[in-house]
Amino acid sequence: MKKILLAGANGMLGISMQQALVDHDLIALGSDELDISCTRDITAAIIRYRPNYFINCAAYTAVDLAETEVEKAYKINATAVRQLAQICEHHRVTLIHFSTDYVFDGNATLPYRPHDAVRPINVYGASKLLGEQYIQDNMSSFYIFRISWLYAAHGKNFMRWVLENNLEEMHVVDNQLGSPTSADSVALFINHLVENDPDEHGVYHYTNQGELTWYAFAKAISQKSNVPKNIHPTSSFKTAASRPSYSVMNTDAIRRTFNYDIPTIDTALEEVLERYKSRS
Ligand SMILES: NC(=O)C1=CN([C@@H]2O[C@H](COP(=O)(O)OP(=O)(O)OC[C@H]3O[C@@H](n4cnc5c(N)ncnc54)[C@H](OP(=O)(O)O)[C@@H]3O)[C@@H](O)[C@H]2O)C=CC1
Numbered sequence: 001m002k003k004i005l006l007a008g009a010n011g012m013l014g015i016s017m018q019q020a021l022v023d024h025d026l027i028a029l030g031s032d033e034l035d036i037s038c039t040r041d042i043t044a045a046i047i048r049y050r051p052n053y054f055i056n057c058a059a060y061t062a063v064d065l066a067e068t069e070v071e072k073a074y075k076i077n078a079t080a081v082r083q084l085a086q087i088c089e090h091h092r093v094t095l096i097h098f099s100t101d102y103v104f105d106g107n108a109t110l111p112y113r114p115h116d117a118v119r120p121i122n123v124y125g126a127s128k129l130l131g132e133q134y135i136q137d138n139m140s141s142f143y144i145f146r147i148s149w150l151y152a153a154h155g156k157n158f159m160r161w162v163l164e165n166n167l168e169e170m171h172v173v174d175n176q177l178g179s180p181t182s183a184d185s186v187a188l189f190i191n192h193l194v195e196n197d198p199d200e201h202g203v204y205h206y207t208n209q210g211e212l213t214w215y216a217f218a219k220a221i222s223q224k225s226n227v228p229k230n231i232h233p234t235s236s237f238k239t240a241a242s243r244p245s246y247s248v249m250n251t252d253a254i255r256r257t258f259n260y261d262i263p264t265i266d267t268a269l270e271e272v273l274e275r276y277k278s279r280s
């Protein structure tokens with residue numbers, strides 16, 4: 001059993017973590033209890049709980065709003081993460097942190113590997129990249145997992161938007177290719193990691209296996225859930241932030257380093273839809 005301090009516990013990934021890490025001594029704190037931009041909060045929590053791991057699920061994730069709330073995005077995704085990294089390093093706590101496929105520009109034609117060149121094309125991606133760099137500059141004992149297109153039966157996400165919106169017609173982009181990833185599957189992998197930590201610190205890519213456009217993902221959600229929706233492909237859905245047209249990531253190192261088989265997009269989606277159906 002490991003002692004784990006979780007920040008951002010009430011976000012989409014934070015909730016999945018709370019469900020997956022039940023066999024550990026987990027202290028799960030929401031933003032009202034631990035503000036990652038407050039060094040006093042972080043230090044006090046670490047001194048009080050003396051965790052083996054600090055899992056950071058706190059972030060600024062509003063991709064379009066970040067284009068105007070630039071300062072806020074950098075404050076949470078970069079400056080706060082630098083402080084968090086320094087404090088964890090000082091107290092010898094291993095940091096598990098999450099980043100995004102949006103650190104890439106989308107011009108590749110093969111899945112991005114962890115050490116491929118990064119070039120974010122929106123503010124959110126740039127702020128997350130700076131957070132990654134601060135961790136690498138200030139820590140030795142850390143894991144950064146770049147994940148992508150997260151969804152779950154809980155929280156605000158694309159799957160729930162497809163199922164719950166009242167639009168008669170949906171127009172969804174078919175010119176962005178990526179890997180939708182279940183937050184529950186990320187959390188189960190993190191549970192495996194803390195139980196079998198190989199101490200191979202660094203940057204990794206974790207996504208469910210396969211690739212889809214947002215349009216194909218919307219269709220799959222509708223078909224697999226038997227909720228008929230009129231979904232049409234489009235290449236011109238206007239958004240404030242640019243998004244990479246290709247953000248598929250190579251996850252080979254997860255199997256190699258952690259001896260872990262990641263579920264496919266199909267399997268993960270079926271599991272999440274089951275959970276969604278049976279939620280109270
Ligand atoms: N969602 C996605 O598609 C993807 C997410 N990621 C990454 O995964 C991680 C988790 O994302 P996800 O769960 O979707 O995000 P959510 O937006 O669902 O949750 C983020 C949480 O962070 C909290 N938070 C914000 N600011 C602070 C702060 N200063 N101190 C403490 N908590 C704070 C929020 O609390 P409150 O609401 O109270 O402000 C919220 O509960 C993030 O690092 C994100 O960048 C990566 C790729 C895809």
Ligand SMILES: Cc1cn([C@H]2C[C@H](O)[C@@H](COP(=O)(O)OP(=O)(O)O[C@H]3O[C@@H](C)C(=O)[C@@H](O)[C@H]3O)O2)c(=O)[nH]c1=O
Nearest residue numbers: 061063100101147148149150158171172173214237243
């Ligand atoms: C609402 C809507 C969106 N779209 C498009 C916009 C966008 O390209 C795509 C998905 O839109 P969303 O706003 O849900 O997704 P977005 O906020 O871009 O999701 C991203 O979030 C951050 C946090 C990440 O780190 C990324 O990995 C990724 O998951 O669908 C349509 O084509 N039609 C629509 O009606």
